[in-house]
Amino acid sequence: MNGYSLAFQFLAENPQAILFTLLGLLIGLTFGALPGLTGTAGVAIFIPLTYSLEPTIGVVMLASLYIGSMFGGNITAILFNTPGAPEAATITFDGYPMAQKGRGGEALGYSVGAATIGGIFSTVVLALLAPPLAKVALKFAAPEYFALAFLGISVIASLDTKSFWKSMSIGLIGLILAAVGLDPLSSSSRFTFGVKDLAAGIGFMPVIIGMFAISEVFARAETKNLGVIKFGDEINNVKVRLPAFTEWWKYKVSLIRGSVIGVIIGILPGIGATTASFVAYSQEVQFGKDKETFGTGRIEGIVSPSCANTAAAGGAFVPLLSLGIPGSSTAAVIIGGMMIHGIRPGPLMMTQQAGMVYTIFVTMFLANVFMLIFGIAAVKVFGAALKIDYTIMAPIITVLCVVGVFALSNSMFDVVIMFVSGIVGYFFRKFGYPVAPLVIGLVLGSIAEENLRRGFFMYHGDLIGMFTRPITLVLMIVSIASLIYGIVNGTQMGRKKSK
Amino acid sequence: MGHMIMSIVILVFGIIIFGNSFGFPALQNGALPDAGVWPRIVAGILIVCSVLALIDDYKKWKKSKEIPDSEKPRKEDAEGYDPKGRVRMIGSVIILGLYSMVGFRYMGFVTSTLIVIPAIMLWLGERKWLRIVLLTVIMTLLCVFIFCKFMLIPLPRGMGIFRNISLLFY
Numbered sequence: 001m002n003g004y005s006l007a008f009q010f011l012a013e014n015p016q017a018i019l020f021t022l023l024g025l026l027i028g029l030t031f032g033a034l035p036g037l038t039g040t041a042g043v044a045i046f047i048p049l050t051y052s053l054e055p056t057i058g059v060v061m062l063a064s065l066y067i068g069s070m071f072g073g074n075i076t077a078i079l080f081n082t083p084g085a086p087e088a089a090t091i092t093f094d095g096y097p098m099a100q101k102g103r104g105g106e107a108l109g110y111s112v113g114a115a116t117i118g119g120i121f122s123t124v125v126l127a128l129l130a131p132p133l134a135k136v137a138l139k140f141a142a143p144e145y146f147a148l149a150f151l152g153i154s155v156i157a158s159l160d161t162k163s164f165w166k167s168m169s170i171g172l173i174g175l176i177l178a179a180v181g182l183d184p185l186s187s188s189s190r191f192t193f194g195v196k197d198l199a200a201g202i203g204f205m206p207v208i209i210g211m212f213a214i215s216e217v218f219a220r221a222e223t224k225n226l227g228v229i230k231f232g233d234e235i236n237n238v239k240v241r242l243p244a245f246t247e248w249w250k251y252k253v254s255l256i257r258g259s260v261i262g263v264i265i266g267i268l269p270g271i272g273a274t275t276a277s278f279v280a281y282s283q284e285v286q287f288g289k290d291k292e293t294f295g296t297g298r299i300e301g302i303v304s305p306s307c308a309n310t311a312a313a314g315g316a317f318v319p320l321l322s323l324g325i326p327g328s329s330t331a332a333v334i335i336g337g338m339m340i341h342g343i344r345p346g347p348l349m350m351t352q353q354a355g356m357v358y359t360i361f362v363t364m365f366l367a368n369v370f371m372l373i374f375g376i377a378a379v380k381v382f383g384a385a386l387k388i389d390y391t392i393m394a395p396i397i398t399v400l401c402v403v404g405v406f407a408l409s410n411s412m413f414d415v416v417i418m419f420v421s422g423i424v425g426y427f428f429r430k431f432g433y434p435v436a437p438l439v440i441g442l443v444l445g446s447i448a449e450e451n452l453r454r455g456f457f458m459y460h461g462d463l464i465g466m467f468t469r470p471i472t473l474v475l476m477i478v479s480i481a482s483l484i485y486g487i488v489n490g491t492q493m494g495r496k497k498s499k
Numbered sequence: 500m501g502h503m504i505m506s507i508v509i510l511v512f513g514i515i516i517f518g519n520s521f522g523f524p525a526l527q528n529g530a531l532p533d534a535g536v537w538p539r540i541v542a543g544i545l546i547v548c549s550v551l552a553l554i555d556d557y558k559k560w561k562k563s564k565e566i567p568d569s570e571k572p573r574k575e576d577a578e579g580y581d582p583k584g585r586v587r588m589i590g591s592v593i594i595l596g597l598y599s600m601v602g603f604r605y606m607g608f609v610t611s612t613l614i615v616i617p618a619i620m621l622w623l624g625e626r627k628w629l630r631i632v633l634l635t636v637i638m639t640l641l642c643v644f645i646f647c648k649f650m651l652i653p654l655p656r657g658m659g660i661f662r663n664i665s666l667l668f669y
Contacts, residue, residue, distance in 0.1 A: 045650060165552035169509050172545040176516050176538055183534035188523050190534055191516065214595070221623065222588035223581060391625035392634055394591075395616040402599050403608065403642050407652045412604050419599045423592060431505040449537040457531050 006355035007362045010056065017057045021363045024064035025370050029378045031065070032072020033084040035209055035404035039069025040330045047337040055341035056356045062334050063317070063360060064367035069330075070273060070309040071115040071375055078107045078302075082213035082397060086443070087273040087309045089208050090281040093436050094294065094301030096212075101297060109241040110299055111306045112375040113248065114255060118307030119368035121259040122266065122314025127361040130322045130350070138323075140268050142454035143466045147475035148265070149448035152279040154286075154479040154486070156437040164487075166433045174441020175448075177202050184450055197413035204442045206405045206414040210421025211428075211435045213401050217394055218426040242376070254284060254300040258307030265308070266315020272328035273312035275447065278440055280308035286482045291489070295436060310371075314364060320345055321357055503560060506553035513545035587622070594618050607657025607665040612639045643668050 011017055024046075031042035043062050050058030073088030078095035091111060098107040156171030180191045181201030192198035248255070258280045265276035284304040285294045294301050316327030324346035326332035338345055343353070350357055405418045428435055459466040467476055520535035520542060581587075594615060602611030616635040625631060646652045647669035656665035 041650070163552075163555075165548050165555060166506075168548040169506075169545060169552055172541050172548060173509065173512070175541045176545070179538045179541075183523075185531070186524065186526050186534050188534040190523075190538065191519060217595070218588050218591055221591040222584035389625070391620050391623045392630065394623055395619040395634065396638060398595060398598070398619060399612055399616065399638055399642065402603060403646060403654065406603070406654065407646055407650070410652065412655070415599045415603060419596060422595070426588075427505065431502050433505065452537065453532050 003354040003358035004362070007358035010355055010359050011362065014054065014057065017054075017060055017359070017363060018366065020053065020057050020061040021064045021367050022370050022374070024061035025068040025367050026374060026378075028065040028068020028070075029072040029075075029371075029375065032069035032074075032088070033076050033378070034072075035076070035082055035084055035213070035401055038085050038408075039066050039072075040333055042069055043330055043333045043337065047333070047340065050337065051340070055338075055343055056359050058341055059334070059338055059343065059356070060360060060363040062337050063364055064370075066316075066330050066334065067119055067310060067313050067364065067367045068371060070119070070313045071112060071306070071371055072378070074111045074115065074306055074309075075108065075375075075379055078111060079104055080213070080393075080397060081216045082401065083208060086205055086208065087277040087305075087312075089212070089274075089439055089443075090277045090305040090436075091302060092212050093281065094296070094298045097295065098297040098302070103297065105241045106243075107297075107299075107302055108376075108379045109243055110251075110302050112372060112379070113242055114258065114303040114306035115310045115375070116368050116372040117255055118259045118262055119310035119314055119371065120365060121307075122263045122311040123361060123364045123368060125263050126314050126317050126321075126364070127358075130318050136267075139471070141469075142451040142458055143469050143472040144475070145268075146448055146451035146455055147467075147472045147479065148268075148279065149275070149444045149451065151475050151479045151482075152275065152282045152444045153440060153448060154282065154483040156440060156486075163432050163434070167437050170428065170433050170435070171437030171441045174438035174443075175445040176441075177207070177438075178204075178442050178445025179449060184446075185453055197411075201446075202417060202442070203408065203414055204439070205408055206418040207421045207442055208439055209401050209405055210418040211425035211439065213397055214418060214422025215425030215429060215435075217398060218422060219429060220390060220394070251299060251303050253287075254304045255307055257283060257287070258304035259311045261304075262308030262311025263315040263318075266312030266327050267318045269319055269325050269327055272316070272330075273309045274443055276308040276312035276315075277305040278443055280304045282440065286486075295434060310368065317360070317364070321349060321360070322346075324349075500560060502556040503553060506549055506556050510546060510549040510553060513542050513549055517542035517546060590622050591619070594622060604655055605658055606661045608654040609639060609643070609665050609668050610657060610661045612642070 027042055027046065028039060032039055042065050046062065046065060050061055053061065069085060070087065073083050073085035074091045074095070075084070077083040077088040077091040078099050081092050081096040083089040083092055095107045095111065098104065153171070153175070156168060176191075178201075180198055182188070182199050183190055189199055261280045261283060262273070262276045265279060266273065281301060281304060284300045285291055288294065288298070288300055312328070313330075316331040319325040319327050320331045320335060324335070324344070326335055335345055343349075343356070401418065402415055405414050406412065408414060425435055427433075428438075455466045456463070467473060516538055520539035523533040523535040525533050598611055598615040602615065606614075613635055616638055617631050620631050620634070642654070647654055654665075654669070656662045656669075
């Protein structure tokens with residue numbers, strides 16, 4: 001019997017599966033939105049609650065929770081410059097500036113729509129191409145992972161042409177911060193300066209929350225009226241404005257680019273939506289016109305990473321279902337949940353449990369549709385917070401950030417990192433240093449370094465052999481070209497401004 | 500001038516990292532790059548970039564010196580300028596610093612949060628006591644419920660009497 005027939009038959013006999021899909025999505029939206037509550041934590045917490053459910057329904061609920069968490073973080077990223085999850089950090093770059101200009105509803109409309117499109121795209125890809133795509137993913141080795149990370153990092157050269165050398169400096173600081181801690185290959189302690197807590201490295205979430213959310217609290221405290229700008233009532237109500245089809249058509253390239261990048265990176269084991277989001281943003285800057293306007297409220301800067309986030313979530317299911325390999329840390333937890341239910345994901349699953357697999361495809365599609373409807377409703381709840389005085393919002397944000405960062409790893413040191421990052425982020429903003437390149441360097445730096453050295457080892461020091469692997473070569477050529485273009489463009493802009 | 504100081508701080512940071520990147524043990528008799536190679540390359544490029552940023556800042560500063568003081572824009576005329584802003588910002592930093600680095604750890608989540616929320620609100624200018632009390636109580640209880648009861652994350656309980664207070668909640 002055709003897989004889809006089995007799926008629809010299952011859903012007809014078990015309509016509660018659709019309810020649990022919706023429930024999982026709503027929980028995921030909440031977990032994604034609040035700092036410190038990630039999608040991974042949400043899946044881990046709710047696995048025990050799925051024990052009493054039919055296995056397929058349990059898996060479906062976990063999958064939709066994962067999808068919901070991919071968008072949830074975007075809401076607080078746009079409205080409060082506080083990414084609820086790491087993959088939402090890129091949404092703050094252009095989403096928050098749009099909200100500051102009174103276009104928060106528009107930003108959220110583009111974000112939720114793009115997230116839905118990315119999610120549906122990846123679900124279709126998953127349904128059509130899971131087994132062959134998984135085989136391609138297995139061809140990725142250390143050189144390809146390095147080239148992918150380098151591609152994401154190369155955008156640092158293009159991000160801020162107003163202060164090109166400052167942008168480069170900050171990005172390089174991010175790469176150095178990623179190297180702090182125990183070296184993964186030799187276990188040597190690097191740049192800990194005797195501080196034993198630094199042996200575990202500097203987590204990027206405390207830095208992101210400090211640089212964006214806490215520094216914002218400091219900056220608002222210094223500003224007249226606490227930085228509150230009174231717009232017209234209709235804007236203050238943050239009504240999510242879903243763009244018309246003709247408006248979406250203008251951004252078709254960004255949508256396709258973000259979706260494809262998200263799916264490809266989602267399929268690669270061990271990478272995840274955070275990298276997908278950063279690479280998508282970097283490519284948007286790379287190929288976009290008027291690069292210097294990125295970071296001031298460009299729609300493309302919201303659309304592409306929003307697509308990539310949810311597309312990566314769907315992409316992570318490709319190796320999960322067809323090979324039993326998780327495409328991300330959340331997918332790894334979902335595998336654990338599946339095994340508790342006696343389900344063994346892998347090559348045989350597509351044939352022996354076709355009904356379950358196709359039910360997952362159908363409900364993931366539904367979850368993305370629900371995300372469009374309920375994502376808008378969730379925004380209304382969070383958007384109402386914009387009407388609240390900043391004297392009330394500031395302590396809420398502060399306490400949630402402190403508790404949320406602590407909750408990540410039960411570490412007081414992370415809270416200290418967050419506070420220090422907040423102060424550093426404040427001074428960066430004051431003296432014209434963009435924060436985005438530091439975050440890019442911090443997130444991608446360890447992936448780049450580790451895989452460069454592993455590749456060096458694989459090829460016994462033969463760099464030419466390493467970089468002439470077909471996929472690596474293509475990625476490196478694109479990266480170097482974008483780096484050179486960024487440097488030339490940046491120095492030319494600098495010379496124009498000094499004249 | 501502040502811009503130049505920032506560039507110098509970054510330059511010094513780059514030099515420190517570059518200097519510290521030597522002396523890591525070789526791997527596989529030198530067949531594998533040691534732990535210092537990547538930071539050395541990155542720090543080297545950082546030194547170059549920060550010097551160039553410093554030169555840019557110096558040129559801008561020198562240019563600004565050529566403009567008479569009467570023609571320079573006054574900071575008081577800048578959008579969003581508030582003469583009390585800097586004091587308010589420094590106070591926020593102190594309050595948050597005390598909360599996150601001292602209170603949270605030694606007084607526990609409950610006591611420190613019961614103090615810091617009113618402190619921040621009053622410092623930022625809130626004067627409605629009902630709002631202050633309601634927000635303090637609701638926020639504290641909500642966090643205890645979500646993180647301690649629901650997610651079973653043990654928030655710090657503090658020491659001594661503060662620990663006893665925390666144990667009443669979680």
